[in-house]
Amino acid sequence: MGETSSRKMEHIRMVAEAGVESRESTLLEYVRIVHNPLPEIDLDDVDLTTSFCGTSKKLRAPLMITGMTGGHPDVAWINRELASLAEEMGIAFGVGSQRAAIEDPGLAHTFSIAREAAPSTVVVANLGAPQLSRGYGVREARRAVEMIGADALAIHLNPGQEAYQDEGDPYYSGVLERIIEIADSLDVPVIVKETGTGIPGEVIRLLYRSGVKCFDVSGLGGTNWIKVEVLRSKKRHGAPLRPAGPLSDYWGNPTAVSIVEARLAAPGGYIIASGGVRNGLDAGRSIALGADMAGVALPVLRALLSGGRNSARRLLESIAYQLRTILFMTGSKRVEDLWLAPIVVHGRLRGELESRGVDVDWYTLRGRVEALLWRRRYST
Numbered sequence: 001m002g003e004t005s006s007r008k009m010e011h012i013r014m015v016a017e018a019g020v021e022s023r024e025s026t027l028l029e030y031v032r033i034v035h036n037p038l039p040e041i042d043l044d045d046v047d048l049t050t051s052f053c054g055t056s057k058k059l060r061a062p063l064m065i066t067g068m069t070g071g072h073p074d075v076a077w078i079n080r081e082l083a084s085l086a087e088e089m090g091i092a093f094g095v096g097s098q099r100a101a102i103e104d105p106g107l108a109h110t111f112s113i114a115r116e117a118a119p120s121t122v123v124v125a126n127l128g129a130p131q132l133s134r135g136y137g138v139r140e141a142r143r144a145v146e147m148i149g150a151d152a153l154a155i156h157l158n159p160g161q162e163a164y165q166d167e168g169d170p171y172y173s174g175v176l177e178r179i180i181e182i183a184d185s186l187d188v189p190v191i192v193k194e195t196g197t198g199i200p201g202e203v204i205r206l207l208y209r210s211g212v213k214c215f216d217v218s219g220l221g222g223t224n225w226i227k228v229e230v231l232r233s234k235k236r237h238g239a240p241l242r243p244a245g246p247l248s249d250y251w252g253n254p255t256a257v258s259i260v261e262a263r264l265a266a267p268g269g270y271i272i273a274s275g276g277v278r279n280g281l282d283a284g285r286s287i288a289l290g291a292d293m294a295g296v297a298l299p300v301l302r303a304l305l306s307g308g309r310n311s312a313r314r315l316l317e318s319i320a321y322q323l324r325t326i327l328f329m330t331g332s333k334r335v336e337d338l339w340l341a342p343i344v345v346h347g348r349l350r351g352e353l354e355s356r357g358v359d360v361d362w363y364t365l366r367g368r369v370e371a372l373l374w375r376r377r378y379s380t
């Protein structure tokens with residue numbers, strides 16, 4: 001088994017056991033969606049169905065299990081179970097980085113098992129940006145997509161993780177050009193995603209203007225990969241090779257900030273909100289802030305590992321039901337109507353957004369409405 005493959009196993013063990021989430025929050029707690037006690041709709045009127053990244057596929061709820069694993073025979077069952085759960089619930093599923101199977105095609109089944117378990121729902125392929133800096137291009141991107149019959153390809157950004165991983169690949173030169181080539185060449189959409197430290201508006205704007213239309217902001221406030229790598233290094237050597245100090249808790253762009261910046265930078269883009277989304281209120285707040293859907297990784301994996309498939313299903317179903325009730329209690333029949341629900345943005349989130357040049361009152365009162373009109377006129 002190669003180095004990439006055995007690292008995948010170690011990561012699963014680490015995140016199952018250790019505290020790997022940031023101390024810093026998503027800042028989603030500073031969003032209040034205004035409750036409407038007279039919604040004039042029935043709970044049954046709420047329709048959670050949604051499209052995905054400009055593809056023709058429909059989801060039954062605006063939720064995704066974001067990419068985590070594959071690449072080692074012992075983790076194939078995780079992809080199978082989570083993908084079949086996504087199929088059953090009609091939500092999207094992402095596999096983890098397929099680098100291991102590009103290096104060793106004998107591992108391809110640990111990813112393709114996801115498509116076998118989820119023949120009809122959205123399944124998303126995954127490659128890392130550092131590999132694009134070191135030779136991967138359109139050919140490898142096509143292989144990743146074909147390997148699992150993917151509906152989209154996620155390219156993940158993780159400079160912090162690479163900088164703190166013992167055997168990391170902190171190579172990012174030339175990545176933008178490769179992403180543009182891949183987005184131009186593939187028949188399926190490219191999603192540029194972070195892995196827990198968020199994407200600022202400047203980067204979203206650059207990519208959006210270069211032809212990338214889908215983003216997963218994966219912001220600060222949930223799983224933190226600097227922390228995972230520092231803990232892993234400590235476990236292996238007694239002390240981390242590269243201590244990160246406060247970076248492992250506080251470095252990055254919080255999820256709530258990233259959502260607003262992404263929506264402003266890519267008004268017609270498809271925005272997945274992830275990084276610290278833990279319940280339906282987080283998901284509802286993310287969508288009310290301007291995201292199209294919410295993504296969850298760590299809690300679903302932990303639920304599966306500790307309580308099996310039923311436990312993972314209970315978690316996802318409770319997130320979906322909470323989201324449904326939020327739509328009901330705001331009089332929103334459809335997911336996108338949440339962009340019209342009044343919200344209050346206060347405290348640190350307001351301060352952060354203002355210092356990033358966002359006129360918060362304009363955004364909450366008009367900006368989201370304009371984005372919605374833009375969306376209706378020019379779909380992703």
Ligand SMILES: Cc1cc2nc3c(=O)[nH]c(=O)nc-3n(C[C@H](O)[C@H](O)[C@H](O)COP(=O)(O)O)c2cc1C
Pocket residue numbers: 011012015066067068069095096097126154155156193194195196218221222223274275276277295296297298299301
């Ligand atoms: C065990 C594990 C493995 C992951 N592996 C990948 C990966 O291979 N590719 C990727 O794009 N993101 C990967 N991620 C990042 C997640 O997709 C997600 O962006 C991040 O964990 C933040 O979401 P969370 O706070 O809900 O966990 C991984 C996350 C976990 C927990």
